[in-house]
Amino acid sequence: MNFEQNLVYHIFNQGNNQQKIFSTGITICFPRQNAQAHATSCRFLCYCLMPNHFHWLVRVHSILTQLDTNTTNNSNPCTPPQLRSLTESIAIMLRSYTRAINIQEQRSGSLFRPHTKFKTGWIDEFITVDKYRKGPNDFRAFPDNNYGWECFRYIHENPIKAGLCLLAEDWEFSSARDFADLRAGTLCNQSLAKTLLNLL
Numbered sequence: 001m002n003f004e005q006n007l008v009y010h011i012f013n014q015g016n017n018q019q020k021i022f023s024t025g026i027t028i029c030f031p032r033q034n035a036q037a038h039a040t041s042c043r044f045l046c047y048c049l050m051p052n053h054f055h056w057l058v059r060v061h062s063i064l065t066q067l068d069t070n071t072t073n074n075s076n077p078c079t080p081p082q083l084r085s086l087t088e089s090i091a092i093m094l095r096s097y098t099r100a101i102n103i104q105e106q107r108s109g110s111l112f113r114p115h116t117k118f119k120t121g122w123i124d125e126f127i128t129v130d131k132y133r134k135g136p137n138d139f140r141a142f143p144d145n146n147y148g149w150e151c152f153r154y155i156h157e158n159p160i161k162a163g164l165c166l167l168a169e170d171w172e173f174s175s176a177r178d179f180a181d182l183r184a185g186t187l188c189n190q191s192l193a194k195t196l197l198n199l200l
Contacts, residue, residue, distance in 0.1 A: 003060045003086050003118070008045065008196060010151045013094065013116040014053035021101070021111055022049055022173070041086045045148075045193040048155045048174035050162065055155040057148070059192065060086065090116055120147075148197045 003009065015021040042058040063086050084092075098111040156179075159171035168176035178185035179199075193199060 003063050004120075005060055005063055007120050008057065008059045008148050008151075009118045009120045010155070011056045011058060011090070011116060011118045012054060013112045016110045016113055018052050019111070020051050021053070022051060041089065043189040043192055044175075044187055045196065046152050046155050046175040046179070046188055048158050048171070048176070050158055050164075050173075055158060057151055057155055057193075059189075059196065062086075119151075149199070152193070152197050152199075 041062045042060045045057040045059060047057070048055045094112050094116065101111055102108055156168040156174055156176040159165045159174065160168060165171045168174065169180040169182055171177075175185060175188045177183040178188060179190065179193075
């Protein structure tokens with residue numbers, strides 16, 4: 001995956017052979033682990049965890065992630081921080097989650113499909129970004145390019161389409177409850193999401 005700075009991406013992956021990838025105890029930890037792991041490179045706008053796949057909508061502000069200095073055994077303040085690509089960071093996080101599940105479930109092998117996918121429709125061939133930009137980091141959804149809003153709605157409505165609930169906010173494992181003010185979630189940057197996706 002090759003990400004570009006300051007763009008919004010829909011990132012998703014599925015269980016290998018469509019197997020179940022989430023159990024209740026770890027499902028709750030998964031999005032928080034993701035947000036913490038990628039805090040230096042992207043902001044979560046929304047997410048949804050389904051029994052056998054996940055969806056994230058993120059805004060990338062850096063294609064590199066700074067490694068946690070607590071885990072690198074490097075106590076020298078003069079040493080520059082170690083960096084890895086956002087792509088590599090996502091792959092490592094999914095491998096780490098797989099190891100945890102394999103230990104918990106006493107199983108082995110891959111949990112996710114080999115390639116995490118991503119899409120962005122934030123900029124399309126019919127739009128000149130400069131005509132909308134007010135600054136170098138200003139990318140917003142506009143009436144003739146509503147990819148961000150459509151993706152936000154698609155992610156939150158996933159459990160409804162799967163017959164798991166009647167309302168998006170009824171699904172515990174998504175950010176829909178946060179945006180409906182039914183939970184004080186801090187995982188997603190709601191302010192940024194509302195601004196970028198014209199949810200105000």
